[in-house]
Amino acid sequence: MKFFADPRFRTAFAIAVTFLILSYIYLYSSDWLVEAIVPVEWQFAVNVSKGFIYVTVVAVGLLFFIHRALVETQSAEESFRQLIDASPDAIAMAAADGRLMTSNPAMSRLTGYTPDELVGISRHELFDTSLPDVIRAVEIREKYGAVSQRFMLRRKDGIEIPVLMSVEEFDLANGERRICAIIHELTEEERHEAKYREGER
Numbered sequence: 001m002k003f004f005a006d007p008r009f010r011t012a013f014a015i016a017v018t019f020l021i022l023s024y025i026y027l028y029s030s031d032w033l034v035e036a037i038v039p040v041e042w043q044f045a046v047n048v049s050k051g052f053i054y055v056t057v058v059a060v061g062l063l064f065f066i067h068r069a070l071v072e073t074q075s076a077e078e079s080f081r082q083l084i085d086a087s088p089d090a091i092a093m094a095a096a097d098g099r100l101m102t103s104n105p106a107m108s109r110l111t112g113y114t115p116d117e118l119v120g121i122s123r124h125e126l127f128d129t130s131l132p133d134v135i136r137a138v139e140i141r142e143k144y145g146a147v148s149q150r151f152m153l154r155r156k157d158g159i160e161i162p163v164l165m166s167v168e169e170f171d172l173a174n175g176e177r178r179i180c181a182i183i184h185e186l187t188e189e190e191r192h193e194a195k196y197r198e199g200e201r
Contacts, residue, residue, distance in 0.1 A: 089184045096177035098123045110163075110185060112156035126153055137167075141179075145169045150186065162186040 084091050090107035094100050100121050108115055111126065127134055134151065141147040148166040155161060164184045171177055 089182055092118070092181050092183070094123075094179040094181070096179070098179065101178075107183070110155075110161075110183060111153070117156075127151055128154070141167050141169065153183065162190055 084104045087104055087106055090104065090110045092100050092103035092107050100118050103115065103118050105115075107113075107118060111118065113121065123129060129135070129138075131152075133149065137147050137149045137151070146166075146168040148164070151163055151165055152160040153163045153165075162185070164186055165181055167179060167181045169177060169179050
């Protein structure tokens with residue numbers, strides 16, 4: 001049913017249904033033409049052939065439209081996934097309760113967790129959720145649906161690193177809530193900034 005959430009699939013499906021209706025109209029509106037020009041002894045055979053052609057054309061037409069929609073949808077999903085996987089920044093999607101559902105390779109490199117270990121992991125394991133800035137960020141996200149802020153992310157080995165995380169909530173076509181996060185590591189930027197400040201003294 002997920003394909004019905006894609007507008008391209010809905011369009012192709014609507015075209016297919018229209019095609020089916022028009023073919024149905026053709027099948028029954030052409031009866032008078034058969035009766036008018038075909039000899040009585042041949043009308044049965046012609047009607048059977050007409051029905052066979054109708055079923056064949058409709059089946060091929062429906063398969064064409066639906067297959068085209070599925071291919072385009074899958075192609076778009078694959079291209080989008082490749083784009084996410086190629087991102088140097090960590091990208092993750094979580095359920096409404098904050099548990100990760102999927103992430104890109106950069107998320108594993110950043111946190112030290114394998115992709116399988118990241119599935120189901122909660123924000124409490126990656127951030128100290130008792131800190132005031134984290135609590136405030138959650139409140140802002142829940143109120144406005146998005147937030148962008150600097151945090152200290154806790155890696156699998158226990159080391160904390162500075163990151164800039166942008167989070168946004170959105171609803172799927174079925175009404176389920178999802179949370180998308182883009183995380184950029186700030187270690188190098190802050191190291192260069194510290195060196196620059198040292199050089200100014």
